[in-house]
Amino acid sequence: MEGILNAVVLFSNFVLIPGMAYGSQLALGALGVTLIYSILRFANFAHGDLMAFGTMFVILITWWLQSIGVGIDPLPTALLALPFGMAAAIAISLLSDRFVYRFYRRNKSPAVIFVIVSIGVMFLMNGLVRVIIGPNDQEFGDGARFLIKVREFKEATGLNEGLALKLSQGLTIAVTFVVVIALFWFLQKSRTGKAMRAYSDNEDLALLSGVNPDKVVIVAWVIAGSLATIAGTLYGLDKSFKPFTYFQLLLPIFAAAIVGGIGHPVGAVVGGYVVAFSEVTVTYAYKKFLIYLVPESWEPESLVQLLSTEYKFAVSFVILVVVLLVRPTGIFKGKVL
Amino acid sequence: MSILLGENMVGGYGGADILQGCTVAVDVGEIAVIVGPNGAGKSTAMKAVFGMLNLREGRVVLDGKDITALSPQARVKEGMAFVPQTNNVFAGMTVEENLEMGAYLRTDDFRGTMEQIYDLFPILKEKRRQAAGELSGGQRQQVAFGRALMTEPRILMLDEPTAGVSPIVMDELFDRIIEVGRTGVAVLMVEQNAAQALEIADTGYVLVTGENRFTDTGAALLANPEVRRSFLGG
Numbered sequence: 001m002e003g004i005l006n007a008v009v010l011f012s013n014f015v016l017i018p019g020m021a022y023g024s025q026l027a028l029g030a031l032g033v034t035l036i037y038s039i040l041r042f043a044n045f046a047h048g049d050l051m052a053f054g055t056m057f058v059i060l061i062t063w064w065l066q067s068i069g070v071g072i073d074p075l076p077t078a079l080l081a082l083p084f085g086m087a088a089a090i091a092i093s094l095l096s097d098r099f100v101y102r103f104y105r106r107n108k109s110p111a112v113i114f115v116i117v118s119i120g121v122m123f124l125m126n127g128l129v130r131v132i133i134g135p136n137d138q139e140f141g142d143g144a145r146f147l148i149k150v151r152e153f154k155e156a157t158g159l160n161e162g163l164a165l166k167l168s169q170g171l172t173i174a175v176t177f178v179v180v181i182a183l184f185w186f187l188q189k190s191r192t193g194k195a196m197r198a199y200s201d202n203e204d205l206a207l208l209s210g211v212n213p214d215k216v217v218i219v220a221w222v223i224a225g226s227l228a229t230i231a232g233t234l235y236g237l238d239k240s241f242k243p244f245t246y247f248q249l250l251l252p253i254f255a256a257a258i259v260g261g262i263g264h265p266v267g268a269v270v271g272g273y274v275v276a277f278s279e280v281t282v283t284y285a286y287k288k289f290l291i292y293l294v295p296e297s298w299e300p301e302s303l304v305q306l307l308s309t310e311y312k313f314a315v316s317f318v319i320l321v322v323v324l325l326v327r328p329t330g331i332f333k334g335k336v337l
Numbered sequence: 338m339s340i341l342l343g344e345n346m347v348g349g350y351g352g353a354d355i356l357q358g359c360t361v362a363v364d365v366g367e368i369a370v371i372v373g374p375n376g377a378g379k380s381t382a383m384k385a386v387f388g389m390l391n392l393r394e395g396r397v398v399l400d401g402k403d404i405t406a407l408s409p410q411a412r413v414k415e416g417m418a419f420v421p422q423t424n425n426v427f428a429g430m431t432v433e434e435n436l437e438m439g440a441y442l443r444t445d446d447f448r449g450t451m452e453q454i455y456d457l458f459p460i461l462k463e464k465r466r467q468a469a470g471e472l473s474g475g476q477r478q479q480v481a482f483g484r485a486l487m488t489e490p491r492i493l494m495l496d497e498p499t500a501g502v503s504p505i506v507m508d509e510l511f512d513r514i515i516e517v518g519r520t521g522v523a524v525l526m527v528e529q530n531a532a533q534a535l536e537i538a539d540t541g542y543v544l545v546t547g548e549n550r551f552t553d554t555g556a557a558l559l560a561n562p563e564v565r566r567s568f569l570g571g
């Protein structure tokens with residue numbers, strides 16, 4: 001019995017909790033990608049670097065707040081700085097739309113052109129981030145580290161294995177929960193949200209119903225910029241901030257959006273967790289976990305790890321390829337890319 | 338004087354002109370019907386009247402005011418509503434949301450209008466929580482019709498409102514169109530079922546290759562042997 005409990009705790013500690021946190025971060029990222037895809041009708045390659053850009057502002061403001069001694073201990077100061085980062089990400093999104101994307105929209109350019117243009121925007125944002133904050137890892141988390149500490153958990157339960165829940169993980173899951181509910185309420189119930197769904201569903205008919213396309217596009221960027229900054233800040237607090245890592249996040253985020261069905265917000269959330277848990281379960285070494293469960297004679301000698309962690313991006317890649325081959329519309333029947 | 342007039346319209350989709358100087362008009366409480374062979378430019382003429390096409394020549398006049406330069410959204414505000422021939426519902430949204438989108442520009446309470454539409458098409462009330470894309474062809478046409486009525490338009494433009502529906506539903510839709518016309522709405526519609534449509538038409542336009550071939554009252558066109566032979570199948 002104790003073996004099973006230890007196994008469960010071990011699994012929670014190394015798979016369930018990290019998977020939930022990472023999945024939440026991917027879900028928020030994928031929601032932004034899916035939203036831009038449904039309104040502007042292209043896959044935005046600049047989304048990862050938009051996350052980096054917004055997060056960079058959060059970090060700069062956080063440092064400044066820390067230097068003047070403003071904080072909300074035990075919560076991280078970054079939460080205070082979050083609205084500023086969101087504003088910066090929204091501003092650069094709207095500027096890139098005004099000076100870049102709008103031109104191609106007016107020309108009714110094909111989606112391929114938009115994608116390539118977004119890669120250009122990606123390089124631009126990437127460059128800005130590197131110039132302003134540099135390419136290195138940045139530390140900006142403060143406040144309490146843990147909600148549940150390993151030692152305390154062990155003492156309380158008397159188990160061999162301890163459970164740790166980092167504040168950043170708990171925060172990620174809670175914030176994602178609130179943001180996703182607010183977003184779905186907005187899309188399902190509000191007048192503007194319905195106009196956005198209508199515009200995504202049938203652009204011409206939305207125009208015939210009096211929906212203002214410029215407004216819909218602006219709202220889409222406002223939401224995408226906000227989501228990108230929230231996702232990026234939570235990821236940075238949970239792991240660390242490094243511009244290149246955010247660029248790399250594009251792959252699992254796209255995989256998440258496509259697995260769920262691109263253009264489908266529920267799909268983006270589900271896809272985020274599917275990709276995260278695939279990554280975490282495939283790269284986890286099950287040796288210790290199995291030792292708790294099987295008789296001594298069956299104990300595995302190897303690590304029982306399907307894939308070493310360096311290859312975790314291969315998981316997203318494989319998911320992406322398989323989904324595109326087998327079910328290109330994704331789980332929730334989004335649009336075919 | 339007509340409430341809505343598209344006069345000497347010339348234009349197309351960027352390539353060759355599809356409309357070659359065609360004129361259509363409709364008056365308050367009147368039903369005007371455009372008929373003609375496939376590819377004649379009927380839908381193009383409707384889009385031109387609604388501002389979804391740039392005209393090279395000609396003009397669109399509403400209430401004596403030139404609205405040629407107005408965007409489609411602005412025309413909605415002026416009391417025009419349009420049901421296009423294809424993709425005329427929000428397939429992923431519920432029936433009720435489709436109707437709400439019709440009322441998007443309204444700031445007053447539109448529940449009364451919605452009830453009227455449910456009275457007009459009781460099946461829509463039954464299916465109001467269902468996605469419009471899951472409905473039958475006839476029910477979809479009713480949703481599309483209902484969406485357009487939600488703005489309480491003064492001018493209702495319908496492009497083949499009975500395409501792909503059963504004969505029973507078709508008769509019912511025609512009845513509803515007549516009812517709407519009686520309430521003082523100007524109805525301008527394109528119809529594939531030319532004979533039946535001309536029967537209810539105050540004015541009929543026979544359009545061929547982007548030009549008016551015949552223009553007369555519905556009854557006169559039906560009685561015209563040349564029209565009968567060429568366009569009504571004998």
Ligand SMILES: Nc1ncnc2c1ncn2[C@@H]1O[C@H](COP(=O)(O)OP(=O)(O)OP(=O)(O)O)[C@@H](O)[C@H]1O
Nearest residue numbers: 350355373374375376377378379380381382422529
């Ligand atoms: N979006 C478009 N782009 C380019 N050409 C078009 C477009 N839509 C229609 N056309 C062309 O314009 C011409 C007139 O088409 P239109 O749809 O107006 O005909 P119609 O009279 O409505 O025919 P139908 O009875 O089939 O609905 C056709 O030659 C068609 O190929």
Ligand SMILES: [Mg+2]
Nearest residue numbers: 379380381422
């Ligand atoms: Mg047509």
